[in-house]
Amino acid sequence: MKHLSLAARYRPQTFAEVAGQDTVKAVLSRAAAEDKVAAAYLLSGTRGVGKTTIARIFAKALNCEHAPGPEPCNQCPQCRKITQGSHVDVAEIDGASNNSVDDARALRETIGYAPMEGRYKVFIIDEAHMLSRNAFNALLKTLEEPPSRVVFIFATTEVHKFPITIVSRCQHFVFRHLSEDALHAHLCAVLDKEGLAYEEAAVRPIARRAAGSVRDSMSLLDQTLALGGDKLTADMARDVLGLAGQELFVRLFEGLAGRDCVTVAELSRRIAAQGVDIGFFVRELSGHLRTLFLLRQAGAAMLPHLGLSRDEAACWQALAPRFTPTHLHAAWQMTLDAQRGIVQNPEPAAALELLLLNLALLPQLLPLDHLPGTSAAPSATDAAMNAAAGMPPLP
Incomplete structure (x- = not known):
């Protein structure tokens, strides 16, 4: 038997099962319950946040035998056919491979026919930003004066590629990252x-x-x-x-606090040797620097806002006093500035090692006592890099 991935096995079948996106679920569920349906919807957001899933659930809610209602029953023949992808009135179209003006014209020809089995004809166009400009233009008139009982649902990860003339004809919902x-x-x-x-x-x-x-x-x-x-x-x-464990970060911050270049260099080599995802490591490093900075500034009062376990809270509280607030602030800014450059560098391991050594030597590389407070002060990254290269400090 073919193994089903967890994502496929636990794909939500009702609005209530979808994680997050509460506003979108509430609006579409109410539209289905009151049978007040717009001609076109635009669902935009990053990958994997539920755009196509919610579009399918909405199509089921509109065509369910018990409609109008806020949720599909998932038991009637209409719901089961849509779940299986075999409903004659619900079409899922890949915008990447059906992006020509001829495809749009063929779609317009089928729109004029009334629904054959369900209450609505629903066209779900995934990755819709891949449609050509001529294809979008061919759909304009249809979206302006749509036939009765026809609903378009555009799903996209790149809404900025949509012509404004299309966006203005749709109800636009932006899907958020989940926390x-x-x-x-x-x-x-x-x-x-x-x-x-x-x-x-x-x-x-x-x-x-x-x-x-x-x-x-x-x-x-x-x-x-x-x-x-x-x-x-x-x-x-x-x-x-490819993640780094808590104990590695503790050793790293102990090395940074002690300006121990040997320990920092050894940990850099260990990260590379273990195949740790360097991009994610830098993200984690930035997050830990934020935690240390906030604890150094606000103490235990900040703990409820950081989402730390008891062991993590004790660990970071012990480390925070070993750094000055200025050192942590400059290190945090420097890490944020370096994230994209490290990932795109042809030698990411070497770029990471340079960053970590600079973080350890920050108190020597730039005058931290004079860093904050003036708009003319150089950025932490620029000042540290210039000092590391032997250039005189910027005014």
Whole structure:
């Protein structure tokens, strides 16, 4: 039997099952319940946040035998056919491979016919930004004066490529990234349904790595579970995802606090040797610097806002006093500035090592006591790089 991925197995079938996107779900559910449906909808947002899933659920809610209603029943023949992708009145079109003006004209010819089985003809156009300008122009008149009982749903990750004439004819909904906490709760619910034991420290990095995408989080979880075993552990997650563990960051910050170039260089080599995802490592580093800076400034009063476990909170509280606030602020800014350059560098490991050494030597590389307070002060990155290269300090 073919193995179904977790993303496919737990694809939501009702609005209530969709993680996040509360505003979009509320508006579309109410539209289906009151049978007040617009001619065209534009769903935009990053990958894996539920655009196509919600479009399918909306199509089911409109054509369900119990409609109008806020949710599809998922039991009637209409709902089952749409779920299986075999409903004659619901068409999913790939905008990348059906992007010519001839495809748009062929679509217009089918629009004029009344629904054959359901209440509405629904056209879901995925990756709609791939349509050509001529194809968009061919659809303009149809969207301006649509036939009765026809609904267009455009889904796109690049809404800036849409002609404004199309956007103005659609109800536009922007899908948001899910928060790390929301993804964490979703993954835990999936693991509970699967009956799998797991460590809290294993789920949190997967949610963080997914960067707001539900589909990415499910794929990463599937990838981690492929290792097998009776329990999902933090070590499994780190091995599969190329993550650095808490103990590595603790050693790194101890080296930064002590300006220990030997330790920092050794950890840089270890990161490269273990195949740690350097791009994600820099993101994690930036997040930890933020945590340290806020704890250094506000102390324990900041803990409820940082989402740390008890062990993590104790660890970062112990490390924060070893740095000056100015050092942490400059290091945080420098890391943010360096993120894109490190990932795109032909030698990312060397670029990361240079960044970490600069972070350790920041108190020597630039006059931290004079850094804040003046708009004319150079950026932390520019000043540190100039000093490291032997250039005189900028005024």
